[in-house]
Amino acid sequence: MPRLQIALDTYDLPSALAPLAAAADEIDVIECGTILILAEGMDAVRAMRAAHPDKQILADVRIAEAGSKIARMCFEAGANLVSCVAGASLATINQVCQVAAEFGGEVQVELADEWYDAERARQWRDLGVQHVIVKRSRDREAAGDLSWKPEDIGRVDELAEMGFTVTVTGGITPADLPVFAGHPVGIVIAGRSIVAADDPREAAHTLRCAMNEVWPR
Incomplete structure (x- = not known):
């Protein structure tokens, strides 16, 4: 059963903390998004840790x-x-993995639409990377392409076979999930569909229910 991750890519902490507080019971992983960290710095991480010490x-x-x-x-x-x-050097990835090991943390690599190299991915795994993201990017969405392509699904299978926990993301709603049925997805990320919802808790619960149907226990 995949875990559910909320992506908080707001421009300030209050607009991230409010929907998170509403949806937290349905969430396994809290993502301090790139935009939020650029806006608030490491205070964003500290605030999430203080508010949700168990997540x-x-x-x-x-x-x-x-x-x-x-x-x-x-x-x-x-x-x-x-x-x-994904384009970071192996030296950089190795540095990150070494620090992660020191703290008992984990490392994730995010693939780009145009960038995938299976041999490189195996090298990441050898260095200690645990997670890889397969995504439908905002740029792809902006161009009107809302599909999940066969090569996306193929990457999920191939990366999981290498030993990664595979995360899928990119404007995901419950309607997107059936395409992944039978495939080894480890984490589902949802951002806007929860954060921008009138009722974030209900939106997260609906997504959780859809996940239960696609990946029954």
Whole structure:
């Protein structure tokens, strides 16, 4: 059964904390999104940790270089996971993994629409990366492409076979989930569909129910 992750990509802490408080009982992983961290810095991570000490927290900083310094900032602020971009050097990824091991944390790499290299992914796994994101990007959505392509599903299967926990994201709603039935998705990320909902708790509950139908226990 995949975990449910909420992506908080608001421009300030109050607009992130309010929907999170409403939906928290349905959420497994809290993502301090890139936009939120750019706006509020590591205070965003500290605030989430203080408000929800029992939840896993991802600092979605998309590390591209200075891996050890940025990763240490995130873990010291209370994150359990940090993210790297797929184009980061192996040296950077290795630095992040070493700091993560020191803190008992985990590392995630986010694939880009145009970037996938299976051999490179195996090297990430060898270095200690635990998670990989397969995404339908905002740019793809903006271009009117709301589909999940066969190559997206193929990547989920291939990466899971390598030993990664595979996360799917990109404007996900309950209607998107059946395409992943029978495939080893480990985490489902939802942002706007929960955060912008009139009732975030109900939106998260509806998504959780849809996940239960697609991946029955």
